[in-house]
Amino acid sequence: MNALAIKELLYKIADDQLIIGHRNSEWTGFGPLLEEDIAFSSMAQDKVGQSQALYTILHSMGEQDPDTIAFTRNAAQFHNCIFVELPNGEYDFSLIRHFLYDTAVAFRFEMLSASSFQPLAELSNKIRGELKYHTLHANTWVKQLGSATEESIARLQQSLVYAMPYALGMFEPSAFEQELIADGVFEGEAALREQWIKRIEAIIAQTSLRLPDLRTITAIQGGRVGKHSEHLQPLLDEMSEVFRIDPTAEW
């Protein structure tokens, strides 16, 4: 198996989870109702914890320790998709992103639980169980708000249209795509995208929302190769603010 290909795969998944977890945690104290505040905090913990577990696998493959990986790299060294680094915006955007992202990531870990790379397969199996609740949460809310008032439907629809090019950027193929597939490490972005589309179509069909025509949308890519929006570096600066006071100190 190609270690470089596996590392790249691990980095992008871990970075996705860390950055979306960070964004989710920004809802703490600001949710539209207490219960949602708590839900986003809870999902944030799962996601940040999952990124730590993925960085731990990388560490066992010779990379630096999880804290150093997460808290000292700059934006160009991050492999997350641009979608997860976008600011939270209003609750409608956060919810739509949560729905689109978690549907994809749940399938991703489902696929990876059958990976030929054993440490990742085992971890993915555990993560799948946690993500089940994230997708249940997202689906519940999209169904509720996507069918409720004129305002809630219009807001979700607008966010859906805005989010879609970024969401498609989640499936930006890796340079090692064919090797990963051939080695049985990961079924590949194209297969994931296909499953994802079917599921989101099925959920959206149960609401008053309309899915934009995906054939006419150009995916916003670049995140996987370190080309990010202007939003990532400030997020990382904030995340590492205390850590950077003295990176050799123990906190």
Next chain:
Amino acid sequence: MYGGGNTFEGVKTDSIALEDPARLAEFEARIDRGEKIEPADWMPQLYRKQLIRMIEQHAHSEIIGALPEGTWITRAPGFKRKLALMAKVQDEVGHAQLLYSAAETLGKSREQMIQDLISGKSKYSNIFNYPAFTWADSCFISWLVDAGAIVNQLANAKGSYGPYCRALDRICAEESFHLKFGHHCVIYLATGTEKQRQMFQEAINRWWTPMMHFFGPADKISTHTEVLMKWKVKMSSNDDTRNQFLDMYVPKIWELGFTIPDPKLKKNAETGRWDYTEPDWEEFKRVINGDGPCNKERLEVRRIAEERGRWVREALRSPKAAYVTPLA
């Protein structure tokens, strides 16, 4: 944390005279016997009013208290701290949810309570009107403000109103983990670099006065609350809880090699109580009445969050909303 649910304001006892004497006597006898009062039971108007005020203030303290600490979640140094702080602040918001529910059993809706918070009509713990400038400030809150709250809450958990006591029992169990987390963070600062030690010393210097204020005005200047003590609404005097806190935590702070900015602070061998400089109670009054460093910001954040979330709450009330089977 966070809240004391302390009653610092004066109490008008006139309404007691209008209560049915036989029912009042039975109510007081029940409390004397150590029974809990439940939502459907008869209770004097003043008891209901005071409990709503107290539980509501406690709930507000939880959500407002989540703000100064919450801003450190995105900046916490390293995975261990980040994950623990997220979990801690999430607990606090969960406590608010429990407490609003307990207060609702007395007849005031959560919406109304939140409106009263935003309008400034109801109060919250004064200590959150001070800013958390550094990571060390957030560690001070996690360890010592939570410790102060536990002293209050353990006392209040022995009170007479069933739903509040049960909520407090659950809250105290979670708080004990917060305290461990906060203490652990502080130990790392205390045994770390010169810079880290200095950060925590500065935090103590900043937070000591608000911490002393936390337990409420000195007994000799506070309003009389005998009837609330008799009804087991207020469970101990402000000076008693302050003294208990000092007894438990001053030695721990000193043990870590930090100083406390009060030259008079020492345990009096004769009385067995702590001597200290009375904190500036005029400042306390000023801040609790709205003129502190962060009062406006805290309420503004809360107001904006409520405003931005209004469409979500309205959508949930829409009869067109598809019913989705609860998941858990």
